[in-house]
Amino acid sequence: EPEVTQTPSHQVTQMGQEVILRCVPISNHLYFYWYRQILGQKVEFLVSFYNNEISEKSEIFDDQFSVERPDGSNFTLKIRSTKLEDSAMYFCASRRGLGYNEQFFGPGTRLTVL
């Protein structure tokens, strides 16, 4: 069964460093998402992406964040200058398309900022 994959599973970085989190969505899906979950808190929407552009973003998704689909398979989240409060689990999700409302989640990347 096709699934969303994410790499790495755990990333440790120093404050101020750039990180790129990678996701491979399900191959015939058209909509892509990033969510994050700070330890002990709820899962929060960050951004949605369709047709090579951002379709919606939350107030969390400020200028330090960017997303890209550099090729036909990968979907990346970049944090330019990490802060301590960026430490969280980051989940990628994908959705097939219009008329399909289920989002399929990857296993997550745990980001630790020191």
Add this chain to the structure above:
Amino acid sequence: AQSVTQPDIHITVSEGASLELRCNYSYGATPYLFWYVQSPGQGLQLLLKYFSGDTLVQGIKGFEAEFKRSQSSFNLRKPSVHWSDAAEYFCAVVGAAGNKLTFGGGTRVLVKP
């Protein structure tokens, strides 16, 4: 704006007993509703979903949920819990556009032997 409330932060239940997790949503139109489960250190697994039709939906692992429009609720139930059901459960809603999911705060379920 859509929102989801899960009133119970923690629930402890004995193995073999029944379980009900509460979820209330706020959304202006017909919502699409989901329950996800997250085991420790794991990702989010979809248990079940409601889009339309029969208001009682069956999911994986013996779970079911009932959509009640009049109460804006989508409670999750299982008749007999197993130790492996210990996890955190999230209710979520998405609007008709099918875009962002809004999650509740989660309910952590502990199962006593």
